[in-house]
Amino acid sequence: MAAPGNAQRNLVTDHYDSKTFSNDDDPNSIHPGDPSLILQYLAPAVIEVLAGVRDLDQISRWLCDEVYLQMRQYVAKSASVRSERAKTTLRPSVDLGKMTYFSPARGVIEAVVIVHLANRARAVAIRLEGFHGRWRAKSLAVL
Numbered sequence: 383m384a385a386p387g388n389a390q391r392n393l394v395t396d397h398y399d400s401k402t403f404s405n406d407d408d409p410n411s412i413h414p415g416d417p418s419l420i421l422q423y424l425a426p427a428v429i430e431v432l433a434g435v436r437d438l439d440q441i442s443r444w445l446c447d448e449v450y451l452q453m454r455q456y457v458a459k460s461a462s463v464r465s466e467r468a469k470t471t472l473r474p475s476v477d478l479g480k481m482t483y484f485s486p487a488r489g490v491i492e493a494v495v496i497v498h499l500a501n502r503a504r505a506v507a508i509r510l511e512g513f514h515g516r517w518r519a520k521s522l523a524v525l
Contacts, residue, residue, distance in 0.1 A: 425497050432457070432524065434461060445519050449522050489511060492509050495508065505525040506523070
């Protein structure tokens, strides 16, 4: 048994184990599916929303209400600053880098996706939780 504070986490980078999310006692349980697909889509989409070249509503399906409201406030503030400066918005060139995720609890995924832009790399930290048979971002941070 591991000492407190030294608990080992099962990192998953190349495969998805559906047993992690299914409730074997409940034949009607529905697990959300492979989280890597949503992570590959959501990380660059978040960068594009924050850059002002993608509409937030395009990714709202995969965001919980709290994350959606926080992003909406940030996007509105950024848009007003861009309009005051009369700055044109350029679409960032986004390339996916390494993606690492693990499951701290059933129906929960915590992930970090490295996103490479033209002049820097950003880390997008995402916590996904299962909600009615699909993944939704419960927490989101761009570093």
